[in-house]
Amino acid sequence: MFGSDKPSLRHLPENQARFDIDDDDELSRRPAQSEVHAALVRTFESPQYQPPMLPKVATELISLSAVRDVDVQQVVQVLERDSLLAGRVLKLANSPRFGGLVPIQSLRGAITRMGLREFRDLVLEAAMNSRIFRAPGYSDALDKLRMHAAATAHAARAVTRFTSFEAEYAFLCGLLHEAGSAAALVALADVPRGQTLRPMNDVWPVIEELHESLGQRLMTLWQMPAEVAMVIGNHHQLEIGGVVHPLAAIVLVAEHIVDGLGLGGPTALVPTGTDTLRKAQQLQKARAALGFDDARWRAVYKTVADALVGQKNDAAMK
Numbered sequence: 001m002f003g004s005d006k007p008s009l010r011h012l013p014e015n016q017a018r019f020d021i022d023d024d025d026e027l028s029r030r031p032a033q034s035e036v037h038a039a040l041v042r043t044f045e046s047p048q049y050q051p052p053m054l055p056k057v058a059t060e061l062i063s064l065s066a067v068r069d070v071d072v073q074q075v076v077q078v079l080e081r082d083s084l085l086a087g088r089v090l091k092l093a094n095s096p097r098f099g100g101l102v103p104i105q106s107l108r109g110a111i112t113r114m115g116l117r118e119f120r121d122l123v124l125e126a127a128m129n130s131r132i133f134r135a136p137g138y139s140d141a142l143d144k145l146r147m148h149a150a151a152t153a154h155a156a157r158a159v160t161r162f163t164s165f166e167a168e169y170a171f172l173c174g175l176l177h178e179a180g181s182a183a184a185l186v187a188l189a190d191v192p193r194g195q196t197l198r199p200m201n202d203v204w205p206v207i208e209e210l211h212e213s214l215g216q217r218l219m220t221l222w223q224m225p226a227e228v229a230m231v232i233g234n235h236h237q238l239e240i241g242g243v244v245h246p247l248a249a250i251v252l253v254a255e256h257i258v259d260g261l262g263l264g265g266p267t268a269l270v271p272t273g274t275d276t277l278r279k280a281q282q283l284q285k286a287r288a289a290l291g292f293d294d295a296r297w298r299a300v301y302k303t304v305a306d307a308l309v310g311q312k313n314d315a316a317m318k
């Protein structure tokens with residue numbers, strides 16, 4: 001079921017990255033931002049940190065889907081243990097983007113129609129839609145992040161049509177790439193009753209700075225595949241061991257297009273004066289790594305834009 005002509009990315013360097021917070025920018029932070037920075041580092045480095053978790057069956061399903069020749073019935077049995085999630089999956093499977101004329105009535109039917117890998121991605125999408133990250137006071141920001149992540153996931157999958165290698169985890173990386181930002185907001189919202197939340201102007205620049213490391217830490221706690229954790233930890237940085245990781249390049253390109261189409265980027269939350277020159281350089285680097293010259297880039301952009309029309313419709317149905 002997982003057979004493909006494309007070479008796998010799994011030969012790439014194993015996750016060498018660690019939870020490593022760079023303190024070089026300490027001097028450029030305002031005192032309130034330094035305080036946010038310290039609070040986040042303290043929380044995420046604490047052995048007692050208990051992050052928002054994925055539903056257990058979603059985690060199990062990811063491990064199961066990596067098993068060669070896995071039994072479909074086994075997958076169904078795992079998901080059936082969480083009837084709420086199973087219901088959400090079936091609803092998504094019947095959304096117009098799958099274009100089936102005959103409604104899918106069972107999980108087995110969904111797997112048969114879309115294949116196990118896409119089914120796995122759908123389960124994760126349904127799980128992330130169920131508001132794993134909750135933070136009263138920051139819920140507007142979390143909603144925007146969720147929409148941005150979902151759009152980036154669909155964009156990333158569309159981008160893989162133009163790559164020559166197997167990008168099994170493109171959708172997952174797009175879906176989860178801002179999970180560190182969301183977890184950071186949840187952690188910062190955990191304040192004693194009556195205490196006001198820190199304003200986004202102080203919070204967001206620090207989250208932008210730390211969210212790759214925080215996301216990587218979260219992915220490890222969620223027991224995601226090492227490659228996913230590594231890509232999430234480097235989705236702006238792009239390079240791992242001195243080489244651009246193709247999945248990170250896909251996420252960056254996907255995110256750029258999503259932003260360009262007005263489907264939401266975290267920068268829309270609070271303008272933080274992100275270095276646009278650096279962003280442009282990173283985009284060029286990602287495009288070069290994926291072999292997207294100008295003509296190909298136009299085709300990629302159009303394909304992603306078309307794919308996201310369905311995504312917009314799905315969002316409207318929710």
Ligand SMILES: [Fe+2]
Nearest residue numbers: 177178255266
């Ligand atoms: Fe993003």
Ligand SMILES: [Fe+2]
Nearest residue numbers: 177178235236
């Ligand atoms: Fe990001």
